[in-house]
Amino acid sequence: MSLDAKIPQGPLAEKWSKHKFNLKLVNPANKRKYDVIIVGTGLAGASAAASLAELGYNVKSFCFQDSPRRAHSIAAQGGINAAKNYQNDGDSVYRLFYDTIKGGDYRAREGNVYRLAEVSVNIIDQCVAQGVPFAREYGGLLDNRSFGGSQVSRTFYARGQTGQQLLLGAYSALNRQIHLGKVKMYTRTEMLDVVTIDGQAKGIVTRNLKTGEIETHAGHAVLLATGGYGNVFYLSTNAIGSNVTAAWRAHKRGAFFANPCYTQIHPTCIPVTGDHQSKLTLMSESLRNDGRVWAPKTVEVANKLQKKEITAAQVKEDERDYFLERKYPSFGNLVPRDVASRNAKEMSDEGRGVGTTGLAVYLDFAEAIQRLGEDTVRAKYGNLFDMYYQITDENPYKQPMRIYPAVHYTMGGLWVDYNLSTNVPGLYAMGECNFSDHGANRLGASALMQGLSDGYFVIPYTLGDYLATIGPKPVDKNHPAFEKTKQEVIAYNNKLLALKGNKTVVEYHRELGHIMWEYCGMARTEEGLTHAKGLIKALKADFWKNAIVTGENDEVNAALERAGRVADFIELGELMVTDALARRESCGGHFRLESQTPEGEALRDDENFAFVSAWEFKGEDQEEELHKEELIFENVKLSQRSYK
Amino acid sequence: MSTGNMNLTLKVWRQKNSQTAGKFVTYKAEGISEDMSFLEMLDVVNESLTKKNDEPIYFDHDCREGICGSCSLYINGHPHGPKKAITTCQLHMRTFSDGETITIEPWRSAAFPVIKDLGTDRSAFDRIQQAGGFISVNTGGAQDANAILIPKVVADEAFNSATCIGCGACVAACKNASAMLFVSAKITQLGLLPQGQPERYSRVQAMVAQMDEEGFGNCTNTGACEAECPKEITLTNIARMNNDFFSAKLFREEHAHDHTGGE
Numbered sequence: 001m002s003l004d005a006k007i008p009q010g011p012l013a014e015k016w017s018k019h020k021f022n023l024k025l026v027n028p029a030n031k032r033k034y035d036v037i038i039v040g041t042g043l044a045g046a047s048a049a050a051s052l053a054e055l056g057y058n059v060k061s062f063c064f065q066d067s068p069r070r071a072h073s074i075a076a077q078g079g080i081n082a083a084k085n086y087q088n089d090g091d092s093v094y095r096l097f098y099d100t101i102k103g104g105d106y107r108a109r110e111g112n113v114y115r116l117a118e119v120s121v122n123i124i125d126q127c128v129a130q131g132v133p134f135a136r137e138y139g140g141l142l143d144n145r146s147f148g149g150s151q152v153s154r155t156f157y158a159r160g161q162t163g164q165q166l167l168l169g170a171y172s173a174l175n176r177q178i179h180l181g182k183v184k185m186y187t188r189t190e191m192l193d194v195v196t197i198d199g200q201a202k203g204i205v206t207r208n209l210k211t212g213e214i215e216t217h218a219g220h221a222v223l224l225a226t227g228g229y230g231n232v233f234y235l236s237t238n239a240i241g242s243n244v245t246a247a248w249r250a251h252k253r254g255a256f257f258a259n260p261c262y263t264q265i266h267p268t269c270i271p272v273t274g275d276h277q278s279k280l281t282l283m284s285e286s287l288r289n290d291g292r293v294w295a296p297k298t299v300e301v302a303n304k305l306q307k308k309e310i311t312a313a314q315v316k317e318d319e320r321d322y323f324l325e326r327k328y329p330s331f332g333n334l335v336p337r338d339v340a341s342r343n344a345k346e347m348s349d350e351g352r353g354v355g356t357t358g359l360a361v362y363l364d365f366a367e368a369i370q371r372l373g374e375d376t377v378r379a380k381y382g383n384l385f386d387m388y389y390q391i392t393d394e395n396p397y398k399q400p401m402r403i404y405p406a407v408h409y410t411m412g413g414l415w416v417d418y419n420l421s422t423n424v425p426g427l428y429a430m431g432e433c434n435f436s437d438h439g440a441n442r443l444g445a446s447a448l449m450q451g452l453s454d455g456y457f458v459i460p461y462t463l464g465d466y467l468a469t470i471g472p473k474p475v476d477k478n479h480p481a482f483e484k485t486k487q488e489v490i491a492y493n494n495k496l497l498a499l500k501g502n503k504t505v506v507e508y509h510r511e512l513g514h515i516m517w518e519y520c521g522m523a524r525t526e527e528g529l530t531h532a533k534g535l536i537k538a539l540k541a542d543f544w545k546n547a548i549v550t551g552e553n554d555e556v557n558a559a560l561e562r563a564g565r566v567a568d569f570i571e572l573g574e575l576m577v578t579d580a581l582a583r584r585e586s587c588g589g590h591f592r593l594e595s596q597t598p599e600g601e602a603l604r605d606d607e608n609f610a611f612v613s614a615w616e617f618k619g620e621d622q623e624e625e626l627h628k629e630e631l632i633f634e635n636v637k638l639s640q641r642s643y644k
Numbered sequence: 645m646s647t648g649n650m651n652l653t654l655k656v657w658r659q660k661n662s663q664t665a666g667k668f669v670t671y672k673a674e675g676i677s678e679d680m681s682f683l684e685m686l687d688v689v690n691e692s693l694t695k696k697n698d699e700p701i702y703f704d705h706d707c708r709e710g711i712c713g714s715c716s717l718y719i720n721g722h723p724h725g726p727k728k729a730i731t732t733c734q735l736h737m738r739t740f741s742d743g744e745t746i747t748i749e750p751w752r753s754a755a756f757p758v759i760k761d762l763g764t765d766r767s768a769f770d771r772i773q774q775a776g777g778f779i780s781v782n783t784g785g786a787q788d789a790n791a792i793l794i795p796k797v798v799a800d801e802a803f804n805s806a807t808c809i810g811c812g813a814c815v816a817a818c819k820n821a822s823a824m825l826f827v828s829a830k831i832t833q834l835g836l837l838p839q840g841q842p843e844r845y846s847r848v849q850a851m852v853a854q855m856d857e858e859g860f861g862n863c864t865n866t867g868a869c870e871a872e873c874p875k876e877i878t879l880t881n882i883a884r885m886n887n888d889f890f891s892a893k894l895f896r897e898e899h900a901h902d903h904t905g906g907e
Contacts, residue, residue, distance in 0.1 A: 051783040066704060066763075067770050069810055070712040086790060122784070129786035131779045131839050133803040140793030158803060164711055165806060172778035179774045187767065210759055239706040273679045276648075278687055279708045387710065390734045391681075456783045504694045506687070550699055555661065556760040558702055559694065 003256075003614055003629040006417040007111035012635050013093075016115045019418070020461050024468035031056030033472035036463070037204055037219035039191045039246050041068030043163075043170055043448055044431025045225030047455030050173035053182035055460060057467075060217055061174065061183050064190040064209060064241060064561075069171045072227060072239040073451060076163025077284035077384065078147065079155035080448040082120040087144055091152040093117045098636060100446060103149040103336050104411075104439020105588035105604060106638045107259070107612075109631060111418060112437050119457040120449050124156055126456055130169040134158050147444035148285055149336035149643075155445045160284050160384045166448055170455070190561065191246045192493075194222060194253045194427060195485045201427035202475050203482060205489045209561065212554040214490055216482040218475040220467055221426045223459065224250060225451075228410035228432035230263065232569045232576065233521070234513020236407035237269060237282040243565040244572050247414050247433050255422040256614040256627060258415035258435035260572065261580035264442055264589045265522050266408030267293075267340035270391055270401075271360040275510075280406040281391055283363070284384055285444040288333040290368035290377065291401070293340070295347040295354065295361045297321045302352045312354070312362055312400050323347060331643040338441045338589045338602070339643060341405035345522050346600070348404070355402045364400035405522060409447060411438045411589065412579075415614040415629075419462035420454060423614075426470070428463065430454035435612070440588025493553055496563045501546030505559065508543050509566045512536070512573055520577050525593045529581045536574045543570060575615060575624060582626060585609045597640065606638050648677025650737060653745040654689065656701055662757045662765075668747075671701075678738035682725065683708060683715065685737055702761040708733040710874065713809030716816070717762055718749040723813035723872045731811060731874045751812050753821035755859045766812050768858040769826060776850035777830040779839050798836055805833040807875045814869035814877075820861030825869040827855050828885035829877045835888055845892035852889055 008019040026034070034057050038049045041063040049061040063071060083096040096117035101108060124142070128134065134156050135143040144153040158165040177183040188209040195203035195216065203218040229244035230236035251257045268283045296302045297319050304310045323343055325332045333340075344361045347353055354360050369377050374397060378385070385396045392402070414422050414429035416436055421428050431451040438446065519525075519532035543566070551557040586595040586602035587609070595603045612629040652673040659666025673689050680688070683705050690700035706714040715732040719725035725735045740746065748762065756764040794802075806829070814825035831848050834840030840847075863882055870879045 047783075054782045065706060065712075065714065066766060067713075067810065069770075069773075070706055070714055072707060072712070074713075075707045075709055075711050084789070122786075124789045125786040126781075126783060128789040128792060129779065129781045129839060131802075131834050131837050133799050133806050133833065133837070134789075135803075136794055136796045136799040138796050140795050141790050158806075161711065161807060164809075165803070168806065172773070173781075173783070175770070175774040176778040176780060179776075179778075185770075187770070210765075239712060240708060241706045274677060276677055276680050276684050276688065278681075278684050281709050386729075387734070390710075390730060390736070393736070393738060460783065500697065502695075504691055506691060506694075548694055548697065550694055550697060556702055556763065559700060 003415070003423070003627050004417065005109060005629055006419060007109060008418065012110060012114050015111050016118055023461055023465040026464045026468045028056060030472050032058060034058065034467050035060065035219040035475070036221050036223065037217055038062070038223045038225060039204065040071065040225035040227060040433070041171070041174065042071035042073035042225060042227055042431060043167055043451030044455040045071070046167065046170035046174045047452050048223060048225060048430060048459050049183050050170060050177050051456050051460045052463065053177035059177070059183040060186065060219060062186045062189050062191055062206060064188065066188055068174060068185065068187065069168060071167065072242050073167045073448070074164045075239065076448055077160045077282065078286040079145065079157035079162045079445040080123065080166060081147065081154050081445040082124045082156060082449065083117055083154060084121055084124060086142060087153045089152045091154050095152065096120060096154065099150045100437070100443055101439070101636050102641060103443040104441050105602065105641055106439065106606070106610070106633065107587050107631065108437055108439030110633060110635055115458070116437050116450060116453050119453045122457055123449060123452045127166060127169050130172060132158065132165050132169040145286055146289055146334060148288060148334045148340065149443040155286070157286065160286070160381060163448060166452065170452070192249060192489045192564070193485050194250045195481050196253055196424065197479055197481045200425045205486050210556060212552070212557065214486055216477070216486050218477045218482065220470065220475060221428060221463060223428040223430060224414065224433050225430045225455065226433045228413065229569070229572055230407045230410050232512065232573050233407040233516045234510050235272065235277060235280050237266060237280050240279060243568070245565050245568045247429070248568040248572055250414060250422070250427060252617050254424045254617070255427055256415035256616055257412070257575060258612050258614045259412035259579065260576045260615065261520065261583060261590050262411035262440050262588065263407060264337055264409040264411060265341045265405040266337055267344055267405050268363060268403045269406035269408070270388065271355055271357065271404040281387065282406070282408060283388060283401060283403060285337065287363060287381060287384060290372070290380070291333065291363040291365050292322055292367060293324050293333055293361060293363055294320045294322045295352045299351040302354060302358070305354045306356060306358050308356070328643045335643045336441060336443060341522060342591060344403070344405055360402040360404045362400040363403045365396065366400070369397065409442055411435065411440060411442055415612070419465065420459055421462070421466065426466065428459065430459060440590055493560065493564070496549050496560060496567070497553060499544070499547040499549045499563070501548055503546050504548055505563045505566050508539065508547060509569065511539060512566070512570055515539070516573055516576070520580050523591050523593050524580050526581065529577050533574060533577045536570060536577065540570045540574070543567065578624065579613055579615065582613060583609060601641070610638070648675055648680065650676040650678060650740070650742045652676060652740065652743070655745065655747045656762070657749045658701070658761050659758050661760055666758065676737055678736065680737045681708065681733055682717070682719070682735040682737065683733050702763050704763045705733060710734040711809060713811040716751050716764065716811055716813070718751060718816055720747055723751070723816040724874055729874055729876050731809070751816040753815045755821060755823070756812060756815065768860070769810050769812065769823070771858065772823070772827055772851055772854045773830065775854035776843070776847040779834060780843060792838055794837065802833045802836040805829045805836070805877065805881055808877055809875055811874065813872050813874060815860065817868040817872035818861065819866065819868070820864060822863045822869070823855050823858070823860035824863040824882050824885065825873060825877055827851050828881035831885045831888060832881040835884065844888060848885060848888040849892050
């Protein structure tokens with residue numbers, strides 16, 4: 001099986017324009033003859049549903065939440081990048097492209113990333129037209145701030161709630177189309193399988209989370225916008241409901257899963273307090289604009305801080321190590337996330353961590369408050385400070401925040417070509433659930449950009465080409481594939497409901513999370529990963545024997561929902577470990593201890609690993625097969641990333 | 645997995661579905677740590693119920709950081725509990741004392757029927773937004789973002805209204821189960837911005853009509869909604885909505901008939 005990414009030929013800056021011209025169009029009068037299924041209503045799903053409905057397609061939109069407005073894009077804090085160069089500080093489409101390729105440690109496609117940078121400017125225009133209240137300067141122009149991995153200010157924001165405002169914008173566009181009858185919305189409905197006919201995606205199987213009813217839906221194409229899989233680690237900054245089930249079930253129906261081991265550990269999260277913890281809370285990267293990251297210089301001082309014998313304020317200036325500023329003078333506190341996270345871990349590993357667990361470093365605003373005044377700091381970051389205070393009972397205006405890395409985003413996902421099509425014709429993946437644009441590490445404020453780029457500006461073009469090719473003949477809902485897939489889903493759920501063992505699903509999930517964090521987290525080794533693989537296999541066997549799933553199918557049953565999701569996470573966990581084992585190099589968020597520079601930075605092996613890993617499902621409990629898509633760099637020179 | 649030393653008594657509303665009657669059931673929550681969030685405390689209770697093969701307590705929740713608007717518990721007579729300006733998921737057990745009895749109910753409003761235990765159906769809110777909570781602009785073709793100048797104070801005020809998370813605490817707090825704070829927040833956000841002007845009056849009429857159809861009560865200016873709103877949306881929003889609504893009625897009747905959402 002050859003993987004054709006379908007990157008258009010020609011100069012980088014012309015690829016997308018030329019491609020758009022070459023794509024087939026669907027006649028306006030024919031568009032209403034096509035049904036499009038979109039799963040997920042975050043930034044990618046909601047924007048795609050609205051945009052495709054505007055074009056005239058009939059859209060069926062699905063979300064498991066009680067309202068499309070609650071998709072987890074809502075929680076993104078810091079901002080969205082766009083190469084507007086409103087600040088006159090040297091930004092350009094090419095610079096955003098370059099920063100993103102470099103930030104991703106040269107493991108993304110040039111063509112995709114350039115397109116992303118190119119349409120970034122349209123996203124801001126679109127959102128403002130919808131009434132998204134971005135931050136403004138006194139003259140009425142849009143304000144910007146900087147984010148990690150870049151030396152220009154290109155991040156647009158709405159206080160610390162940018163994701164919320166962008167999602168509510170997309171939700172409003174979606175609502176308009178529901179009002180006009182072009183989108184049929186299904187809330188509290190979870191996708192549990194893809195229906196394929198002759199190798200093409202033609203529908204989905206869903207469970208109505210209120211009644212338990214298992215239903216089938218037919219469409220000319222199925223678009224997944226179902227988010228990332230960070231919850232495989234149990235503790236992450238994702239919402240409790242965020243899951244891999246839709247993507248994973250699609251994978252088991254033939255869609256390749258790409259780069260599953262590329263996960264992003266975000267450096268600035270509130271540290272874990274205990275085993276009861278159900279999730280971790282991010283403190284936006286934007287805080288690193290003004291906050292200074294430090295740890296004590298010596299283990300002795302760290303010990304005193306851990307035992308609460310002294311406070312952070314009592315640590316003298318010359319006893320502090322502002323380690324990011326020291327090691328990376330040109331980027332300082334604004335190094336990319338993977339670099340910042342690894343350095344924080346290093347401090348804790350050396351015994352220089354703070355807080356009662358020693359698993360934290362400081363993010364200190366004392367200098368910013370002195371320089372800007374408390375009011376200015378409050379205006380910029382007030383809601384984040386409040387959030388921190390709520391959770392920790394510590395006032396960050398008076399003492400530095402304690403932060404530690406936590407799982408935040410997954411760069412891997414379903415393999416897609418330049419058109420966002422998976423290798424299963426008719427099955428598309430957008431936003432975090434695909435793998436396409438961030439390489440081995442995503443830069444801050446780029447997730448919102450990619451979600452909206454895919455939904456507003458890419459899929460409306462590329463989907464038309466496929467639909468024009470297959471023609472508007474209605475999908476045969478009586479085809480036996482629908483009933484067959486539905487019965488398989490029912491049988492699988494019954495198998496879950498029959499589990500009446502002695503261990504809760506949450507306990508299995510937590511155990512999986514411990515394995516993943518320990519062996520497939522910030523630092524990975526051949527030995528650890530091999531060990532983890534055995535542990536996960538055993539965990540899976542145990543789950544299907546001893547888990548407890550309460551209740552019945554025909555009712556609201558959160559236990560059944562969680563069980564299905566955790567079962568999929570366990571399988572995905574094994575694939576992540578397999579992928580991490582196969583990639584014997586370090587790159588971005590994937591750090592193999594065996595492959596590092598003398599200074600301890602990630603050491604790539606471009607000769608042997610400049611490819612996308614795309615995994616093919618081969619059957620239950622079978623090893624998956626690796627397919628490689630070579631990455632070709634025609635415009636940037638691969639080099640060791642340096643933020644010094 | 646108990647990690648703390650607080651012991652609490654919970655009186656929890658249990659209801660199988662919208663067709664059956666519900667009742668309070670008493671549970672013990674033991675070994676609770678004050679660092680737990682309220683929902684993590686319920687997780688502990690649910691884990692122990694599951695171990696006994698009893699049905700866990702259903703409640704809506706997702707992001708657990710105060711922004712998705714899913715969680716919706718009526719705790720000791722207050723939506724989202726006793727503290728101001730937070731959601732249930734941001735409430736921590738250090739707010740309560742050891743030995744306390746805590747009463748937990750779902751949102752109470754005819755327009756929010758219970759689907760199970762503490763979870764309610766809030767789709768009426770979506771239908772109100774669908775009626776007109778948008779600016780009719782298709783994807784593509786928008787002008788440059790900086791071509792629209794918006795004074796900072798106006799942008800900030802629009803943002804304050806836009807922070808509504810659609811949780812429904814305002815309805816739950818109101819003796820009339822009025823949704824006016826929720827509806828007025830969107831009307832105010834879009835009504836303040838230049839982009840929102842063309843549909844300003846048709847929008848308010850369409851959204852208010854849908855709000856009435858859903859069975860929400862009227863506003864009698866008690867202010868309980870403002871007091872309980874986790875995002876501190878102010879009553880000024882309702883005043884603005886009323887103002888736009890009356891203007892539409894008095895001077896702009898014609899707009900009421902042409903609200904198609906544009907195409």
